[in-house]
């Protein structure tokens with residue numbers, strides 16, 4: 001038994017973890033998973049207006065200075081990387097993903113890694129192409145190429161859905177892959193990519209996302225992430241001003 005996973009009576013218990021994030025950042029994926037699992041957790045707001053994620057204190061949690069981080073009782077270090085956090089949670093709870101012995105395990109892992117290291121990674125770059133391609137006169141070309149890659153990524157998911165007849169990515173029940181894909185689709189339609197990609201050529205994914213939008217756990221997660229409306233099929237950006245107002249009102253301090 002790992003430290004912190006036992007009650008005083010020696011019974012196993014679900015650890016209470018601590019999620020560090022900011023509204024509508026990658027912690028949205030983790031939050032949806034936590035809410036769907038009914039896990040207990042605390043949320044620590046990282047102030048992006050003050051670039052808190054780049055502070056020395058935050059870098060002790062994630063030396064990359066990136067959001068999210070999950071602190072997990074009993075682990076010898078905070079966990080960063082959205083995919084890793086999600087995998088830890090679903091494996092611990094043995095829900096929202098095939099267990100290790102299941103024949104769908106390989107299929108699950110390959111799409112989880114695809115979401116994490118290809119689709120999500122491309123999206124990240126598309127928000128800030130200048131960080132990767134400093135020549136300003138060429139960055140439009142670079143961004144357009146990235147959007148093509150992102151569109152191809154969604155098309156791969158769409159094809160998988162059609163081939164396996166869904167209704168969700170791994171079959172009849174929603175799993176963490178669906179939540180991760182939904183968040184990526186949300187971000188692909190707004191922020192730096194506003195108006196440049198939509199769900200028009202992904203009717204299967206659109207149906208998945210419509211179903212997710214009806215789930216109480218997703219509604220709870222979105223509310224806490226300050227996301228209004230239909231988060232995946234008609235997404236509206238969360239503004240930093242809205243985020244700041246929320247936290248000033250809540251704690252009565254800027």
Ligand SMILES: N[C@@H](CCC(=O)N[C@@H](CS)C(=O)NCC(=O)O)C(=O)O
Nearest residue numbers: 025026065066067068081082083124
């Ligand atoms: N590969 C990382 C990417 C995380 C990421 O891009 N986080 C963004 C917010 S969604 C961030 O922290 N951005 C701050 C920055 O780039 O300075 C993961 O999956 O967790």
